[in-house]
Amino acid sequence: MTILETLAEILGPQHLLTSEADVRRYAQDWTGEWQGRPLAVARPGDTAEVASVMRACHAARQPIVPQGGNTGLVDGGVPSKDGGEIVLSLERLNHIRVIDATGFTMTVESGCILQTVIDRALAEDCFFPLSLGARGSCQIGGNVSTNAGGINVLRWGMMRDLVLGLEVVLPDGRIWDGLSALRKDNTGYDLKQIFIGAEGTLGIVTAVSLKLFPRPSQIQTCLLAVPSAAVALGLFGRARRDLCDLLSAYELLTRPCLDLVFDTYADIRDPLSEAAPCYVLLETSVSGALDLRPRLEAFLETAMEEGLVLDGAIAESEAQRTAFWRIREDLVDAQYRVAPVHLRTDVSVPQAALAEFIAEVDAAVAAQFPDMKPIVYGHVGDGNVHYNVLPGETTPAGDLGPRLKECEALLFERAAAYRGSISAEHGIGRTKRSSFLKTLPEVELSLMRGLKSLLDPQGLLAQGRVL
Ligand SMILES: Cc1cc2nc3c(=O)[nH]c(=O)nc-3n(C[C@H](O)[C@H](O)[C@H](O)COP(=O)(O)OP(=O)(O)OC[C@H]3O[C@@H](n4cnc5c(N)ncnc54)[C@H](O)[C@@H]3O)c2cc1C
Numbered sequence: 358m359t360i361l362e363t364l365a366e367i368l369g370p371q372h373l374l375t376s377e378a379d380v381r382r383y384a385q386d387w388t389g390e391w392q393g394r395p396l397a398v399a400r401p402g403d404t405a406e407v408a409s410v411m412r413a414c415h416a417a418r419q420p421i422v423p424q425g426g427n428t429g430l431v432d433g434g435v436p437s438k439d440g441g442e443i444v445l446s447l448e449r450l451n452h453i454r455v456i457d458a459t460g461f462t463m464t465v466e467s468g469c470i471l472q473t474v475i476d477r478a479l480a481e482d483c484f485f486p487l488s489l490g491a492r493g494s495c496q497i498g499g500n501v502s503t504n505a506g507g508i509n510v511l512r513w514g515m516m517r518d519l520v521l522g523l524e525v526v527l528p529d530g531r532i533w534d535g536l537s538a539l540r541k542d543n544t545g546y547d548l549k550q551i552f553i554g555a556e557g558t559l560g561i562v563t564a565v566s567l568k569l570f571p572r573p574s575q576i577q578t579c580l581l582a583v584p585s586a587a588v589a590l591g592l593f594g595r596a597r598r599d600l601c602d603l604l605s606a607y608e609l610l611t612r613p614c615l616d617l618v619f620d621t622y623a624d625i626r627d628p629l630s631e632a633a634p635c636y637v638l639l640e641t642s643v644s645g646a647l648d649l650r651p652r653l654e655a656f657l658e659t660a661m662e663e664g665l666v667l668d669g670a671i672a673e674s675e676a677q678r679t680a681f682w683r684i685r686e687d688l689v690d691a692q693y694r695v696a697p698v699h700l701r702t703d704v705s706v707p708q709a710a711l712a713e714f715i716a717e718v719d720a721a722v723a724a725q726f727p728d729m730k731p732i733v734y735g736h737v738g739d740g741n742v743h744y745n746v747l748p749g750e751t752t753p754a755g756d757l758g759p760r761l762k763e764c765e766a767l768l769f770e771r772a773a774a775y776r777g778s779i780s781a782e783h784g785i786g787r788t789k790r791s792s793f794l795k796t797l798p799e800v801e802l803s804l805m806r807g808l809k810s811l812l813d814p815q816g817l818l819a820q821g822r823v824l
Pocket residue numbers: 387422423424425426427428429430433434447467488489490491494495496497498499500501502503504505506507508556557558560561562563686689690782783786819822
């Protein structure tokens with residue numbers, strides 16, 4: 358029997374897709390930037406089927422790549438171009454297994470869409486804090502496998518901080534049931550951590566036990582105009598302190614980001630009357646009776662008196678809050694619409710050095726690439742900035758690829774000077790693999806290779822990603 362016949366027998370032919378029309382949406386990422394050609398798409402319906410698929414692929418030495426919502430930004434879940442890889446789609450593993458509103462935990466299958474998990478928690482008067490622009494499409498298994506970050510990291514941490522336990526199918530088909538809902542467990546090595554952020558290279562995440570929190574009863578969101586990125590970053594520590602450590606989001610946006618969004622979407626308008634060099638989108642939330650609004654107003658009043666905030670608007674309704682967030686969250690899509698080929702980065706440096714880092718890179722880009730257009734924004738409360746670069750009107754199309762590479766090298770070199778990271782949250786995938794391997798210390802590389810060969814000795818899973 359061929360591997361495809363075996364898989365069709367395991368899954369039923371309707372869940373093994375092979376025709377070009379059926380596999381198309383799994384063969385490229387959401388932007389269409391990366392495209393591959395899968396041998397087939399396997400759509401198992403439960404953990405046992407995932408295990409059978411993996412066992413069969415292991416026996417047949419068949420390469421396979423897991424795929425969640427396919428919103429990853431580093432070309433990890435898209436199949437290879439050679440037509441040799443099977444895509445393992447987790448989309449049918451989409452059940453919420455248990456929700457415990459007393460113990461504040463929830464166990465969900467990996468194909469659950471993040472927004473569904475958020476909504477389900479809210480329905481139980483609980484809160485699952487992971488939130489990112491792709492939440493309507495990305496899956497919990499993808500969030501675990503990329504150790505996703507997003508807008509609420511400064512208060513609740515990255516995905517790694519929100520996971521209590523995992524169920525994982527190993528490359529040879531064995532199932533590891535690590536689905537603990539315990540908050541305290543010091544028995545042996547914490548194995549779940551090696552699968553979080555592994556980008557599908559070590560195993561298939563099939564279910565996740567998550568931490569929940571009380572549902573916020575008040576949320577205050579404001580958009581602030583500030584004179585510079587340095588002021589925005591200086592204001593962060595004060596906002597954290599003065600707002601009783603209840604700050605849940607602190608996003609920086611430079612003016613070109615707002616112009617890009619306003620030019621791209623006619624229905625998004627500037628809530629402030631005058632343009633400023635930079636903006637902060639700040640959110641604070643609480644689940645108890647503490648009144649947030651007067652604290653926020655007092656903080657803004659002082660900051661305005663001192664000239665740190667030039668102007669600001671506080672969202673007066675949920676609709677207005679959504680409108681503010683659209684400016685930030687539609688930015689990723691706006692960049693693709695305006696410039697399908699551009700430099701997208703996701704670097705981090707120690708938070709205290711971020712203003713200096715941005716100023717240095719601004720100066721270097723202006724000197725070396727005066728025609729290019731930096732689009733600078735990010736979760737700066739975490740030291741994370743997306744320093745993206747779009748081609749300008751005069752950039753010759755033929756030079757674009759090499760010039761963007763040079764820009765990227767400049768950014769990575771500056772980030773390294775601050776002991777920063779070339780990937781704060783998107784991961785390595787294929788796109789950053791060579792830059793990652795170049796800088797990885799020998800000891801770290803050999804430990805990672807050791808883990809990979811222990812779990813996947815044939816190297817069949819997610820070939821050519823990360824390592
Ligand atoms: C508009 C937009 C905004 C974004 N904002 C953020 C942000 O703020 N923060 C952030 O961190 N990311 C962000 N991202 C990136 C992306 O949404 C995240 O990386 C997300 O976690 C990917 O989830 P996914 O289900 O789409 O995974 P996919 O793209 O399908 O896969 C991502 C990687 O995980 C692997 N994988 C997927 N599922 C599994 C599984 N069950 N088991 C093992 N491996 C698996 C894949 O092989 C691949 O390597 C954004 C993306 C978009 C499009």
